[in-house]
Amino acid sequence: MAGTKRERPKVSNKTDGNRTQMAYRKIKEMMFNYDIVPGQRLIFVDFANRLGVSRTPINNALSILANEGFLDFIPNQGYRVHEITREEANHLYEIREIIELGAIELAIKKVSPEKLKTLETQKKLYEKSVMQQVTRGRFTLDQEFHACYVQMAENPYLTDYFREVYQRIFLRHRIEGLPVGRSREVVIEHKEIFKAISMKDVGAAQKLIKQHIRAGKDYIFSAIFGQKSI
Amino acid sequence: MAGTKRERPKVSNKTDGNRTQMAYRKIKEMMFNYDIVPGQRLIFVDFANRLGVSRTPINNALSILANEGFLDFIPNQGYRVHEITREEANHLYEIREIIELGAIELAIKKVSPEKLKTLETQKKLYEKSVMQQVTRGRFTLDQEFHACYVQMAENPYLTDYFREVYQRIFLRHRIEGLPVGRSREVVIEHKEIFKAISMKDVGAAQKLIKQHIRAGKDYIFSAIFGQKSI
């Protein structure tokens, strides 16, 4: 096949945007499906073949993901899925707390019946997945609940940073494989947080969120490391 | 020259890392020197010629910078330096406040004589530039003072996020061109903040930092937009 005229699909599949963006999305998706796992080396050609594109857009996508901290990069040795240490996970939880506590203060200044409705919907989606014992995707539902009140702060950058931090933590935990352990408590805690927000009680909301994040962290840390955090 | 054998310098100039990273750094530098300005379209070949490399590493560098929010990207229309709106600047200041107030709480838990010494040095560097009326680079010195106490929190991710936010604000302001206006007050405020930190008074430090950030913001907003923030 060497020397063949270069090929290119007729239309660029508008929904996908360009190939770099498509590759970026697909590779990130693969990370969250644990299709590629922390520590694993990523080979350009493999992705190129898998995604049906050349190495150029793969290269672009990987350099972005590395810049975001999802991948490690060593010159001439390529990319690996970042394997986060316990210490790093601690740091990410610290930031998550700072972001959420900061966001909730702004969010409560801007509550509206519509927003509360949306938040309640998210809360119920998580609840439902627990009731029906659907473990798959539950971590994402939790993320959505938290993202929802962060979003209420109406600061898109803040939401972006929140998501990035949350996703970086997620990648550490391979949470989908974990036992369901704390989900009943989570349902209750979400309910309390929702209540504090709807009552516009900043102090209470912050206290509850702090406890909620730390309890989740402790649970995860003991599940993964066999010990509490720090 | 067309069809000439492709060239490549003998050694890869270890200090520069690879070409992509070099391009990334240089282009960012150009942004902060206002060598390229908000709204300006960035042409691949221009950078390639300017930096003496091909379009490939430029492409990589630009896609990273776009992902970080410094550039806007429109498919098939290339990259432009992001032109931040007043609203966006407000959002960035909100995040900056959240990050710094969160960081200072952690930082104060971890103060040590050495760290205070470093912070004092940074404080004095800014002071000196005001005394000697060196306006060039003063904004960077301010950043370093703030980064210094954020760094005391010993959370590298937090420092990264702080720098990113601060730089994104900087890009908006073209601050180097602004009148020196508030710098005498800044010196005093830095002194007060330093004092609160060295006395491990979290509440006072947070209050002072909040005021400091807001005063700076108001000054900048009125200098740029001719009106106070919001």
Add this chain to the structure above:
DNA sequence: TAATGTAATATTGTATGCAATATTAAATGT
């Protein structure tokens, strides 16, 4: 067998060619 060296293979890094698309300039009509 383990360690070391060496050849074979794989992979990265980047320059470049070319099609698709966008932008600009020129030409034409109103």
Add this chain to the structure above:
DNA sequence: ACATTTAATATTGCATACAATATTACATTA
């Protein structure tokens, strides 16, 4: 002159070629 079409030019997006480097497989020796 101004708008509109058309041609000319520029630019992006991507595939690919090839050198530099890294990795692996294999042979050789201790």
